Amino acid sequence: MAIPAVIAHGGAGPGPSRQENLEVAINKASEILVAGGNAIDAAVQACMILEDDPVFNAGTGSVMRTDGSVLTDASIQTSDGKIGFVIAMEDTPNPILVAADLLNEEINGLTSEGARMWADNNGHIKRKVIGVPPKGQIGDTNKQITGDTVGVITRDTTGMIVVATSTGGCSFRPPGRVGDVPLPGSGFWAEEGLAVAATGIGEAITRALLSYKVFEKIKVGKYSLEESMNWGINKLISSKDSVGLIALGPSGPGLGVSNTDMPWATWEQESSE
Ligand code: ASP
Numbered sequence: 001m002a003i004p005a006v007i008a009h010g011g012a013g014p015g016p017s018r019q020e021n022l023e024v025a026i027n028k029a030s031e032i033l034v035a036g037g038n039a040i041d042a043a044v045q046a047c048m049i050l051e052d053d054p055v056f057n058a059g060t061g062s063v064m065r066t067d068g069s070v071l072t073d074a075s076i077q078t079s080d081g082k083i084g085f086v087i088a089m090e091d092t093p094n095p096i097l098v099a100a101d102l103l104n105e106e107i108n109g110l111t112s113e114g115a116r117m118w119a120d121n122n123g124h125i126k127r128k129v130i131g132v133p134p135k136g137q138i139g140d141t142n143k144q145i146t147g148d149t150v151g152v153i154t155r156d157t158t159g160m161i162v163v164a165t166s167t168g169g170c171s172f173r174p175p176g177r178v179g180d181v182p183l184p185g186s187g188f189w190a191e192e193g194l195a196v197a198a199t200g201i202g203e204a205i206t207r208a209l210l211s212y213k214v215f216e217k218i219k220v221g222k223y224s225l226e227e228s229m230n231w232g233i234n235k236l237i238s239s240k241d242s243v244g245l246i247a248l249g250p251s252g253p254g255l256g257v258s259n260t261d262m263p264w265a266t267w268e269q270e271s272s273e
Helices: 020-036 041-054 093-104 112-121 202-207 208-221 226-236
Strands: 005-009 072-080 083-089 110-111 151-157 161-169 187-193 192-198 243-248 255-258 264-268
Touching: 005 020, 005 041, 005 243, 005 255, 020 041, 020 151, 020 208, 020 264, 041 072, 041 093, 041 151, 041 161, 072 151, 072 187, 083 093, 083 112, 083 255, 093 110, 093 161, 110 112, 110 226, 151 192, 151 243, 161 192, 187 208, 192 202, 202 208, 208 226, 208 243, 226 243, 226 255, 243 264, 255 264
Parallel strands: 083 110
Antiparallel strands: 005 151, 005 264, 072 083, 072 161, 151 161, 187 192, 192 243, 243 255
16 A cells, blocks of 8 residues: 655745645645545645645736736646646636546647637636736846746555646746646656656746656656756756756655745655554
């Protein structure tokens, strides 16, 4: 029997510490896992808490695109081979719920109007997301490009690992832009008792296929979580791009590594709990 565990991050970007906000999500996931719930439920519920918390650039707190629109992305993958992702959804404060519904569908991913139509037909009620204006001005060289999205990885007693991520996208990005969060291998990867999730400047993460490369380093290269994540950030990402990673394996607690101030929190069940 595997020992249940959770790790969550609150984005690789400048900003206030969001440690306490993360703990709320970690507590929810751990309660579900301790009660015998599965890793999918735990990851989705924790991710929803973070989407509903306006301090994060995901769901309710999503940053506006350059035209003022608010478009949300989310993804989920299980270590037993299921995947679901949605891209640029309007009026969807909890895109993770739509992504999770895709786990059992023939299709893996949906985008924009089609994604919203599918959500409408599958009972996901439309709700306007007001969003948050980006800090700074377009064209201002001091503008703050934030990447403070959310990600959760859970492990249940069966050893199943699930990764769930959600974002409004980096600030100062146009409405059709696709970041790393909904792209398999870029913003997330889970397989055979191991998962990795990334946050930060999505273009840098996508060019590096970062989550999969780090996953491979751990799985095939047999490097530790820490060595592999440090390698990924230092070797595959330029130091000018804020990027962070979390990972959780088949045993032991999760770990977070970043080249900026990424808040992250982890929990693993104690044998007496
Ligand atoms: N990685 C996300 C993106 O590029 C942003 C973030 O991490 O907040 O859309």
